[in-house]
Amino acid sequence: MLKRFLDALSPANTATPETPTPDRVPLATCVILLEAAHIDDEFTEEERKHIFSVLKSRYSLTDDEVNELMSTANQARENATDLWKFTHQINTTYAHEEKLAILDEVWRIFYSDGELDGNEDHLAHKLQNLLNLNHKQLIDSKLKILKEVRG
Secondary structure (H helix, E strand, O other), rough: OOOHHHHOOOHHOOOOOOOOHHHHHHHHHHHHHHHHHHOOOOOHHHHHHHHHHHHHHHHHOOOHHHHHHHHHHHHHHHHEEEEHHHHHHHHHHHHHHHHHHHHHHHHHHHHHHHHHHHHHHHHHHHHHHHHHHHHHHHHHHHHHHHHHOOO
């Protein structure tokens, strides 16, 4: 599985990002979650643990596989000029409900520190468009997670 993550970043594969494969979806998801965690310039241990837990359970990975995936995804995130190729992987592989689940995780990351800043809100709206979701779905997801975190 790790080889597939690394192969997704190899020069041969980066030349053809329009060819989606299920193996690249964990990497794409991880990039989006890491971007959500880094967008406010504070990557907390709580955010790291949340992303780790999400990836481990969603993709049935071992701890070592999650650590490798997060490292690889962080490198891909830092080298990317935008999020399109990652959201494209998700759009062509995932059903609508799965994309909403990723958006829910993004909101959980945003609200892990108790507040939403402007950069986070902007990224949420950007992801709404990139994941082919509508504004109502974005707001419904936000309100659901707000209710969840505020208990």
